[in-house]
Structures are given as C-alpha cells and as structure tokens.
Amino acid sequence: MVGPADPTTGNANGNLALSTSNPYLTSAERTTIVNALKANGSPTDTFYLARSSADYALDRFITDNRLFRFVGDLDGDFNLGHRNFVWKAIGTYGQSYSRTFQPEIVTQNYENALDATTNASGQIVCAPHTSSPLATVSSNCSPLNPFGVGQASRAATDYITASTSQTQLNAQFDIIANVQSKIATLPAGDIRYVLGYEHRREGFDFNPGAFEQGQDIGNGQYAPYGALIPVMPTSGAYTTRMKRSGNSTCRWCRRRCTWRGLTISLLMVPRVTSTTAPRVASSRIRLVAPIRPHAT
Numbered sequence: 001m002v003g004p005a006d007p008t009t010g011n012a013n014g015n016l017a018l019s020t021s022n023p024y025l026t027s028a029e030r031t032t033i034v035n036a037l038k039a040n041g042s043p044t045d046t047f048y049l050a051r052s053s054a055d056y057a058l059d060r061f062i063t064d065n066r067l068f069r070f071v072g073d074l075d076g077d078f079n080l081g082h083r084n085f086v087w088k089a090i091g092t093y094g095q096s097y098s099r100t101f102q103p104e105i106v107t108q109n110y111e112n113a114l115d116a117t118t119n120a121s122g123q124i125v126c127a128p129h130t131s132s133p134l135a136t137v138s139s140n141c142s143p144l145n146p147f148g149v150g151q152a153s154r155a156a157t158d159y160i161t162a163s164t165s166q167t168q169l170n171a172q173f174d175i176i177a178n179v180q181s182k183i184a185t186l187p188a189g190d191i192r193y194v195l196g197y198e199h200r201r202e203g204f205d206f207n208p209g210a211f212e213q214g215q216d217i218g219n220g221q222y223a224p225y226g227a228l229i230p231v232m233p234t235s236g237a238y239t240t241r242m243k244r245s246g247n248s249t250c251r252w253c254r255r256r257c258t259w260r261g262l263t264i265s266l267l268m269v270p271r272v273t274s275t276t277a278p279r280v281a282s283s284r285i286r287l288v289a290p291i292r293p294h295a296t
Contacts, residue, residue, distance in 0.1 A: 015048035061102035069094035089177040108132035113144035164211040171203040203237035
C-alpha cells in the first residue's frame with residue numbers, strides 16, 4: 001500500500017504512515033509486513049495502512065432547524081378636506097435558522113494517537129507530543145489502535161475527535177404601505193389613485209465554526225484542523241425601497257368604511273432534528289384569527 005496522507009499534494013485523506021514497531025502489531029504481523037517491504041525494496045521502518053474511519057462515529061450528525069414568521073397588517077381611513085383616504089400597512093418578519101453538529105477528526109491529535117509506543121512498564125502510551133490548540137472531546141492523549149474495526153478505545157476516539165458546529169441564519173423584514181383615494185367621479189364610476197411604498201431587508205449569516213474555519217496563522221490565512229480546507233464565515237444583507245403609484249376606475253359605491261382592523265398570523269416550526277436519515281421531530285402551525293371589520 002502506497003500513498004501517505006500529504007496535504008501538500010492534495011492527498012489529505014491518503015493512507016496512514018505507520019511504524020513497523022507499532023506496539024499494536026503482533027510479532028507475526030510485524031514479520032509479514034517487514035518481509036513484504038523487503039521484497040518490494042522499500043524501507044522496513046514504515047508501512048502504509050488504508051482504512052475507513054466510519055467506526056469512529058464520523059458518519060453521524062444532528063441538524064436543528066427552526067422557522068419563525070410573523071405577519072401583521074393595519075388598515076383604516078381618514079378624511080382630509082372633502083376627500084376620504086383609505087390606507088393599509090403590512091409588516092412581515094421571518095427567520096430560518098439551522099445548526100449542525102458533527103464529530104470530526106483533528107489531524108494533529110490523530111497523528112499523536114497513532115504514534116504509539118511503550119513506557120518503562122510495558123504499557124502502550126502516546127509518544128511525546130503537542131496537542132492541537134482546538135479543543136477535542138478529551139484533552140488527554142490515548143494511543144489509538146487502527147488495526148481492524150472497533151479496536152479503538154473510547155478514550156482514543158475522544159482525544160482525536162472534536163464536536164463541530166455550523167450555524168446559518170436567513171432573515172427577512174418587509175413593510176408595505178399604501179394609501180388611495182378618488183380623483184373624480186365619472187358616470188362610469190370613480191377615478192382612483194394609489195400611492196405605495198415598500199421597504200425590504202434580506203439578511204444572511206453563516207458561521208462555519210472553529211473547526212471548519214481552521215487555525216489563524218496570521219496574514220489573514222488559516223490552516224486546517226482536519227482534512228478539509230478552511231471555510232470562512234460570511235454574512236451580508238441588502239435593502240430595497242420601492243414606490244408605487246397607479247389609478248383605476250371602478251363602479252361607484254356610496255358605502256364608506258369607518259373601521260380599523262388588525263390581522264396577525266403566526267407560523268412556527270419549533271424544531272426539526274435530522275440525523276443521517278432526516279426526520280421531523282415535531283411541527284406546529286398556529287394561526288391567530290383576524291379581527292373582522294365592521295362597515296357602516
């Protein structure tokens with residue numbers, strides 16, 4: 001097996017470079033590996049191991065999704081001079097928020113745990129090392145047995161994995177207002193006009209978390225904690241303002257509204273939890289009934 005893990009060549013997830021003196025190897029296994037290296041004309045102090053790390057529970061994740069939306073409106077009328085004006089204002093605010101938790105391997109600690117040796121008492125321990133500045137589940141180095149599935153101890157997997165978190169927030173705020181009245185009355189009906197205004201703000205915020213962003217090494221550069229390239233946080237927003245006007249002719253009506261009403265609706269999805277097979281944990285929709293108008 002050839003091709004060690006080497007981030008400089010784009011092979012960050014390559015085979016593991018291990019010492020043939022690894023204490024987790026039996027004498028028979030060590031002899032077999034050394035003989036194979038000799039037959040290939042390769043150095044006999046290092047060999048490469050290819051493995052899937054699914055047994056380190058890296059295929060599990062939890063996503064928490066939350067949705068909130070508020071819609072309300074006010075309307076009414078007023079008299080100015082000899083004319084009646086009808087107005088209406090609508091406001092909307094909503095958020096979509098998600099947060100994902102997932103364990104990830106921290107490369108520096110992974111290398112430390114793989115560099116196993118024995119102490120004076122014959123116990124298998126980690127060789128002298130420096131741990132990653134990123135906090136993992138456990139800060140105590142424990143040697144990792146990479147041979148076979150499920151051979152790694154809980155202490156070892158806790159040392160090499162970090163609980164990562166990503167958050168994403170989308171928000172929208174929108175206000176629409178308009179006022180209308182008539183210009184003149186014709187035999188076919190009123191000539192009316194409408195003036196409208198809209199203010200909208202859309203916002204977005206993404207935080208990859210400490211693991212995904214990587215270690216700050218200065219000059220605006222980041223080094224990865226794991227096998228993935230650093231991902232930078234990003235956020236932004238934009239605002240639009242629009243004015244509208246128009247007119248229309250409709251059937252003449254003597255009916256005059258003198259009421260003001262309030263309509264509010266609320267949509268909430270408190271929590272949606274997903275794992276490798278996404279599922280809806282709970283959902284709820286609640287509607288606050290509008291206040292009905294009374295015409296005179």
